[in-house]
Amino acid sequence: MSPADARLAELHRRARAVQPRTVTLRRALHRHPEIGLRLPRTQEAVLGALADLPVRVHLGREVSSVVAVLEGARSGPTVLLRGDMDALPLHEDSGVEFASTIEGAMHACGHDVHVAMLASAARLLAESRDELAGRVLFMFQPGEEGFHGARHMIDEGLLGPGGPAGMPESAFALHVSATVPSGDVHTRPGPIMAAADTLHVTVTGRGGHASAPHDAVDPVPAAAAMVGALQTMLTRRVDTHQPAVLTIARITAGTTNNVIPETAEMEGTLRTMSEPVRRMLHEEVRRVCRYTAMAHGCEAEVRIGSGYPVTSNDRQAAAKVSDLGRRLVGARRSVEMPDPIMGAEDFSYVLREVPGALAFLGACPPGIDPSEAASNHSNRVVFDEAAMATGVALYAGLALETLARA
Incomplete structure (x- = not known):
């Protein structure tokens, strides 16, 4: 095993070690979903998850965004990692014990999972600051479900020389899918969403x-x-x-x-x-x-x-995600998607400005055929929480390997 692969395996082990913390945050968010651009309770939960970490925090002015910046031990470029925070306006019928307590709101697209994975990745990276040549910008974003939250954050100065961490060199986002086998990583170069x-x-x-x-x-x-x-x-x-x-x-x-x-x-x-x-x-x-x-x-x-633009992955960034995925979960489980999907994503606004990639992380519940699982945006969708450890390691690994080579 190469030193890089050994480091990645150790990162995955640490992600599994913090899994109880990841699950606790995810379930707290799931019980109290919020919709749109103003998510005060979600924002408070994110701030609580980051409170003991050595990060600089910036809050949105007009939207409930959270931006956290982790400085590495040496100077270098910035890597952006995105997690969206908002829920959907529907009644939950999933049957999980931690179901939504808010009538007419549900985390049916896995954004609660994204937030929890990104917060735990921030924890792992904070423990590895000595290995970072540069900085990591954690983008916790409201309003992905049709509210153009990423665009609002960009308008408020997220990117560029005057932003909280300068102009990122690369940007990555993960999106869980209940109809992809749990722990699998799927992405592709070029257009990935419509x-x-x-x-x-x-x-x-x-x-x-x-x-x-x-x-x-x-x-x-x-x-x-x-x-x-x-x-x-x-x-x-x-x-x-x-x-x-x-x-x-x-x-x-x-x-x-x-x-x-x-x-x-x-x-x-x-x-x-x-x-x-x-x-x-x-x-x-x-x-x-x-x-x-x-x-x-x-x-x-x-x-x-006019809604979200095409979400288009940078070829090198997509290859980096696929390579890291293969080393984490195996070549048969980290695959290039043959075709894009016709859903839309407002991470497209970030990828218009910064080379990067969006990838799908499988989270189909155990014992269910992915082709028969309730899909994202269903009132009955359930995500396999075991997949979150892979997502945490993937988020952290993308930043660590990018900045370790800087």
């Missing part, structure tokens, strides 16, 4: 009696025609080698069974893997909706909300 935009269309006709549609202009058939026309547009206008998904998830119209409504509304999501395709589809969606409405004698107002 850009996500929202689509809202209001179709306006002229209301009337349902028995006399010829005396009205019915917006419902126009909206229905748009759904098919948009899917046809996707297959005719987008190169088959360019991933793109357009889903109309809600159509609303009318108040009762004998009235033709004046308006119909549609909402959906548009997912793409490249900025040129994203821009082109914004124009195509507007065109298709507008002219389909005109063909039915209606008008269409189209609003497209």
